[in-house]
Amino acid sequence: MKKGFVLNSAAPLLAAVVLMTQPLHAAAFDAVAGEATLRREGCLKCHGIDKKKDGPAYRQVAAKYRGKPEAEEKLITHVKSGRVVKLSSGEEEEHRIIKTTDEAEIRNLIQWILSLE
Incomplete structure (x- = not known):
């Protein structure tokens, strides 16, 4: 009986350790909603x-920013600001500003992008 009790009381600690070692964006977003926002926008x-068009593929974006603590905020600013970007053709134009103003929806979209392997 005591062994079962010890194992059961250690389970929450083990779960906490596992969660603390996961990337923050891995558990904090809704993938279905993120992809829906991407398509709707x-x-x-x-x-x-998966494939580059005028802009980079989202898997390339995720790879570029993987492990960088400023990634999420940088990408949120990017989709909200309309800053100038260079297209694959070499031309430059202002990046289209995302229409939604729901900060949680924007953050979820970016977290979904950053989660791509």
């Missing part, structure tokens, strides 16, 4: 998930 006109 028309992001796939210029970006592919």
Whole structure:
């Protein structure tokens, strides 16, 4: 009986350790909602998930920012600011500003992008 009690009382600690070692974005987003936002906002006109179009593929974006603590905030600013970007053709234009103003929805979208392997 005591062994079972010890194991059961250690389970929450073990779960906490496992969660603390996971990337923050890995457990904090809704993938279905993130992809739905991406599609509704028309992001796939210029970006592919796996293939580069006028803009980089989202898997490339995730790889570029993987492990960088400022990644999420940088990408949120990018989709909200309309700053100038260089297209694959070499031309420059202002990045289209995301239409939604729901900060949680934008953050979820970025977390979904950053989760791509």
